[in-house]
Every structure is written in structure tokens, then in C-alpha cells.
Amino acid sequence: MRLRGRKKGGRFLELLMEQAKYAVAGMEALSQYMKAPSDDAAEQVSRIEKAADETRRILIDELNRTFVTPFDREDIFALSLTIDDILDYAYSTxxxxxxxxxxxxxxxxxxxxxxxxxxREIQTGVTELMDHPAVASDHAVRAKALENRMESVYREAIGNLFGAPADLEHVVDMLKLREIYRHLSNAADRGDQAANVISDIVVKRI
Structure with a gap:
């Protein structure tokens, strides 16, 4: 059983890195949609989200069948979940x-x-997690700083939304945009949580 665990340890890292890679691709596709919205751009976000879901399903299956893991199985699950949630919110947006x-x-x-x-910071953090934990921790800190910047933009957007002249048409548009803004804010929150998990893993390995 121990041999099986050691053999599969690298597999978990591969799957987490694959999820993180999909997260970057998904955010890039989201940014492209925001620049030039089209059916093709929307479909690209959907395709990436579905591919990432499949990777997560494989990771969970491996986790359920493996006794020894490279770090706490709860942390593997949490990191996988938070990265997956980032993409889910991109798709919902x-x-x-x-x-x-x-x-x-x-x-x-x-x-x-x-x-x-x-x-991108989370992807680098995951990639460097085992071989260069201090580097991984640094990228986790950078990811958290970006979440703070994201929250500032979110508050600015909400303030602008509610500060405009209100008529019936504006109220409808306001409600729509508020939901979209919330999805992106939630995606940032999940990124912050992923960074926290990376930091926790690093601390436990010291």
C-alpha cells in the first residue's frame, strides 16, 4: 500500500497542475470574451470548464483509492475544489x-x-509547491494581493452602478450587472482561498 501511495503521489501534483493550467486558460478566455464577446468566445470558456471538471473527477477518484498522499488529503481536496470553483464562476459569468x-x-x-x-500566480504556486515551497508561498501572497485589488475594483463598480440616475430601465440593468459583478467577486474569493491552501501546505511541510 505504501508503494502504491508513493507511486501515485506525483499523480496528484500532475492533476492539480492540470487544473491550475485550465484555470489560467479559462481566465484568459474570459478576458477575451470581455474584450470581444461572441458565441465562439463563450463556447471556449464552456469547453475549458468542462475539461477542468473532468480533471477534478479523476483527481477525486484517485484520492478515494489512494492511502498515502504527498500532503494532507484534505488540502488536496480543498485546493482542487477552490481552483475548480474559479472556473465555475467564470463559466457562470x-x-x-x-x-x-x-x-x-x-x-x-x-x-x-x-x-x-x-x-497565473496560483498556477505557479501549485507548480512549485513540492520542489520550491518558499517560491510557492511567494506566489500565493501575490495571488492574495490581486484578490485585494479585485475587491477594490468590485466596490468601485458597485458604487458606480448604484450612483447612476435611476429609472426603470436602469434598475433592470443594475440588477443584471450586480449579479455578474458578484460572480467575478466570488471567483476572486475562491482564488484567495486557493492561495490560502497553498500557504497552509507550505507551512505544514516546514
């Missing part, structure tokens, strides 16, 4: 923008750009 006929605006473009940067 685009899906609802299409359904509600919401057009991108500068706030959405800024938020998606920050999410892309944060996803």
Missing part, C-alpha cells in the same frame, strides 16, 4: 451575460484581467 444580454464594460474587463493574473 459568461453564461448569464449571454442569457441576460449584458455587454462587457471597463469594470468587467479590469476584473477579468486581475483574475487572469491571479490564476
Amino acid at each position: 459568461v453564461d448569464e451575460m449571454v442569457i441576460l444580454k449584458v455587454r462587457p464594460n471597463p469594470y468587467l474587463q479590469r476584473m477579468s484581467s486581475l483574475l487572469t493574473e491571479a490564476a
Whole structure:
């Protein structure tokens, strides 16, 4: 059993890195949609989200069948979940923008750009987790800093939304945009949680 665990240890890292890679690709696709919305751009986000879901299913199956893991199985599960949630919110954002006929605006473009940067930091953090934990921790800190910047843009966007002249048409648009903003804010929160898990893993390995 121990031999099986050691053999599979690297597999968990591979799957987590694959998830993180999909997260970056998904955020890049989201940013592209915010720059030039189209059916093809929306479909690209959906394809990446589905591929990432499959990777997570494989990871969970491996986790259920493996006794020895490279670090706490709870941390593997949590890191996988938070990375997956980032993509889920990206998909929900685009899906609802299409359904509600919401057009991108500068706030959405800024938020998606920050999410892309944060996803890249998380990807690097996951990649360096075992061989260079101090480097991984540094990238986790950077990801958390980007979440703070994202939250500032979110608050600015909400303030601008509620500060505009109110008529019936504006109220409808306001409610639509508020939901879209919340999806992106939630994606940033999940990125922050992923960074926390990376930091926790590093601390436990010291």
C-alpha cells in the first residue's frame, strides 16, 4: 500500500497542475470574451470548464483509492475544489451575460484581467509547491494581493452602478450587472482561498 501511495503521489501534483493550467486558460478566455464577446468566445470558456471538471473527477477518484498522499488529503481536496470553483464562476459569468444580454464594460474587463493574473500566480504556486515551497508561498501572497485589488475594483463598480440616475430601465440593468459583478467577486474569493491552501501546505511541510 505504501508503494502504491508513493507511486501515485506525483499523480496528484500532475492533476492539480492540470487544473491550475485550465484555470489560467479559462481566465484568459474570459478576458477575451470581455474584450470581444461572441458565441465562439463563450463556447471556449464552456469547453475549458468542462475539461477542468473532468480533471477534478479523476483527481477525486484517485484520492478515494489512494492511502498515502504527498500532503494532507484534505488540502488536496480543498485546493482542487477552490481552483475548480474559479472556473465555475467564470463559466457562470459568461453564461448569464449571454442569457441576460449584458455587454462587457471597463469594470468587467479590469476584473477579468486581475483574475487572469491571479490564476497565473496560483498556477505557479501549485507548480512549485513540492520542489520550491518558499517560491510557492511567494506566489500565493501575490495571488492574495490581486484578490485585494479585485475587491477594490468590485466596490468601485458597485458604487458606480448604484450612483447612476435611476429609472426603470436602469434598475433592470443594475440588477443584471450586480449579479455578474458578484460572480467575478466570488471567483476572486475562491482564488484567495486557493492561495490560502497553498500557504497552509507550505507551512505544514516546514
